[in-house]
Amino acid sequence: MKRAFILFAALALSLAGCSFSSSTGSSQSDKTSQNKSTETANSQNGSTGQNNGSDSSRSNQSSSSSQTASNSSSQTSTSNAQTSSNRTLTMQEVIKATEQQLKTQVPVRLPNALPMDKGYHLTAVTESDRTHYSVTFYESKNPIPINNSKLTNGNDAIKIGTVKGTLYKTDAQAGSYINYQDFKKFESGNPSTNLGYGIKGYFDAGAGSEYLGWNEGRWSFTVRARTVNGSILHTAGRQIVAYLEKEMLPPPHNIGAGEFIADELASRNQRISWQNKNVIYEVSDTKDAMTALKIATAF
Structure with a gap:
């Protein structure tokens, strides 16, 4: 078991x-x-x-x-x-930028080109108010901004010339500013000279200076030199006439005048002014007559 x-x-x-x-x-x-x-x-x-x-x-x-x-x-x-x-801005861009600096009721007119030395840059100093504007153009080796303080010290830039516009109350007031002369009144008593292109110039003298004057259309032109340098007037007159056969000044309404110094070029006492109704436009402060003409014919 x-x-x-x-x-x-x-x-x-x-x-x-x-x-x-x-x-x-x-x-x-x-x-x-x-x-x-x-x-x-x-x-x-x-x-x-x-x-x-x-x-x-x-x-x-x-x-x-x-x-x-x-x-x-x-x-x-x-x-x-x-x-x-x-x-670097182009010449035309500088001119446009300069125009934008002007605050005025004067219809602004500026040249579209300036006579400049090769390799230089354009710049300017501007002034403006309600009835007036002024632009002084300069050229410089190095670019300088518009209205820069370097432009007034005389060391960094060279003045090309000044352009102005002034608004008057009436056409008559504007016209009284223009030193226009009718040289037909000299035909009978003053010696004359052939300036080319059918234009006759007339001599005058006084206060240690000699003058040569003539008319072209609604313009009158006067070239002055000291008496000791009077012989250069004929050459200066022919040069101006020949230039204006190729280039045209702004048509004035009513009159215009060119006043030039053939010697003492350091004084920059050159002026071209013309009337546009009650506005006067002017080119001045250039080193010689030809520079003033190149600026004025570029308007």
Whole structure:
């Protein structure tokens, strides 16, 4: 009996052990499967993470490249802007900028070009009020801004000439400013000379000076020199007449006058003025007659 019981117990334990082993193996197998699944998932996630990291890196590189390109473009734009803003203005741009400085009720008229030495730059000093404006043009080796203090010290720029416009109350008041002369009155008593192109000039003298005068249309012209230099008047007169055969002064309404000094050029005492109804325009302060004429014929 005991032996039978012992055999039964042993059989039971054996069966229990097989069941426990099977359950444990199944559990371990499940855990192993889960671990493998987890490792596979982790491996896949790791791969995805690497790809994401690579994509992120590419995105950052792309963003960096885009930013670099943007900065490069911005720097180029800034460089171009600086180049544009720092470039030297042309003569016509300086004249236009000068006109914009004038605040006046006088109809502004300026020459469209100035006689300048090669390699020099144009600049100006302006003054204006309700009934008057004045522009003194200068040339300089180095560019100088309009109305800069360097233009008045006499060292950094050379004066070319001055252009003015003045508004009067009436045409008569404006006309009285013009020193117009009718030289026909000299025909009977004053010596004359042929200035070319059918124009006759007349001599006069007084107070240590000699004069040569003539008319062209509604203009009168006078050239003065000291008596000791009177012989240069004829040459100066012919030069002016010849120039005006090629170039035209502004047509005056009603009259105009040119007054020139043939010697004492340092005085800059040259003047061309003409009337436009109740406004007088004037060119003055030039080094010689020809410079004044070149400015006036450029209006």
